[in-house]
Amino acid sequence: MKVTLLGTGTSQGVPVIACECPVCHSLDYRDKRLRVSVHLEVNGKSFIIDSGPDFRQQVLRERIKKLDALVFTHEHKDHTAGMDDIRAFNFSQHKDMPVYAEERVINQLQKEFSYIFSGINYPGIPRVQLNPISEEPFEIEGVTFTPIRVQHYKLPVLGFRVGNFTYITDANFISAEEKKKxxxxxxxxxNALRREPHISHFSLSEAVQILEELQPKQAYLTHISHLLGFHAEVEKELPEFIKLGYDGLQFNC
Structure with a gap:
């Protein structure tokens, strides 16, 4: 499996509009963060988890020519706002785009993108095939996705394990039962938003503590805000097996 981090920023991205902080003015490309998303290539199949406001830019940057399904973690705008741009894949692949999400998230998508589901079928609108999911494992094109239930303050969110890769964003609590998955x-x-505690995201120290408990061979941090600090400086503080993610980072697992 080849994994590409399409975006590693928080809901405002980095730099933040109108912000004059040193991180937002950084010249290090790793400090430029689009909204969070990930691309998985598994056995010739192509999947994207979350399509935020920067979806089009991310897909063009990584030259993604094929997409077999779009999977959503939850309904927040920084994870869903770019769904309209799947219509380019409708045109090139001549089929509806399979979309996988919880019922609650599907209901929100139908509100946010009401023109897709109105029944009018205006020429050129995205064409989607909605697939409700739960906490049970499901398959897409022969690839198994195992949902991981986490909490984003009071909002239930899904992370996903695919093979030996686990992706969790927008979380501040993972139960012992889910950690077993x-x-x-x-x-x-x-995710590791910043150094200070946050009501709905893991802080840097909290994320490190969880990763030290789970002990993967390699870990990357995502959903990073400008408040965390410079990429180059923060990474020096981390245990050897943990690194900061950055936009465009690719690895195999």
Whole structure:
């Protein structure tokens, strides 16, 4: 499996509009963070988890020519706002795009993108095939996705394990039972918003503590805000097996 981190930023991205902090003015390309998303290539199949506001830019940057399904972790705008741009794949692949999400998330997508589901079928609108999921494992094109239930403050969110790779974003709590599903992953991507505690995201120290408990061979941090600090400086503080993710980072697992 080849994994590409399409975006590693928080809901505002980095740099933040109108912000004058040193991180937002950094010249290090690793400090430029689009909204969080990931691309998986598994056995010739192509999947993207979350299509935020930067979806089009991310897909063009990585030259993704094929997409077999779009999977959603939850309904927040920084994870769903770019779904309209799947219509380019409708045109090139001549089929509806399979979309996988919880019922609650599907209901929100139908509100946010009401023109897709109105029944009017205006020419050029995205064409989607909705597939409700739960906490049970499911298959897409022969590839098994195992949902990981986490909490984003009071909002239930799904992470996903695919093979030996686990991806969790927008979380501040993972139960012991759900950690059992993650155990044994070779690579884990986990959110770490900033140094200070946050009501709905893991802080840097909290994320490190969880990763030290789960002990993957390699871990990357994502959903990073400008408040965390410079990529180059923060990474020096981390245990050897943990690194900061950055936009465009690719690895195999």
């Amino acid at each position: 993650i155990k044994g992953s070779d690579v884990i991507v986990l």
